[in-house]
Amino acid sequence: QQPVQSPQAVILREGEDAVINCSSSKALYSVHWYRQKHGEAPVFLMILLKGGEQKGHEKISASFNEKKQQSSLYLTASQLSYSGTYFCGTEEGYSNYQLIWGAGTKLIIKP
């Protein structure tokens, strides 16, 4: 079951904050976040395992609410380099090894 990402696209001014959501109708074991710039390969951001943990990478952090089957990616004080399409990938069980990708959220940062 493909996870649903929202919003589909967002336009921000440099320095503004953004939240990208990833929701599933299935119970999740892990959520993976990647960023893909135009014409480039996706690049890993972070993995969250069930347990409600929150992770951070510089000014990008994420949470995982297993009860709601949802993960949120937080981009604080956005920089021009944050522009790109953000994808979440979800795994539905331990040792499932089947990562299912969302359709992506396009983020445009303007100076």
Place this chain on the structure above:
Amino acid sequence: EAGVVQSPRYKIIEKKQPVAFWCNPISGHNTLYWYRQNLGQGPELLIRYENEEAVDDSQLPKDRFSAERLKGVDSTLKIQPAELGDSAVYLCASSVRLRGQTGELFFGEGSRLTVL
């Protein structure tokens, strides 16, 4: 450390022609993935290898697509014959197998296929 290497970067062919893509994963990565990505969409898994064994090929259109991973290292994805709808970017990724979960994926730059 060298990343995942794919070739060719671009390929333009006529429909019904064959095409092949090659991938060299990161050394030591026993899991290898082939994905297809259409414009504006997320990657779609075609096949996943654990070493030389194809452990998930349920999404691979087997009537025209084939893949192999000899000696558990390099991999080749072939399409024969190609159709217009096969135009997409074909991404190869590799990872270290973790217990119980998919690990960080390292993607190659992709092979962009255009079928005319």
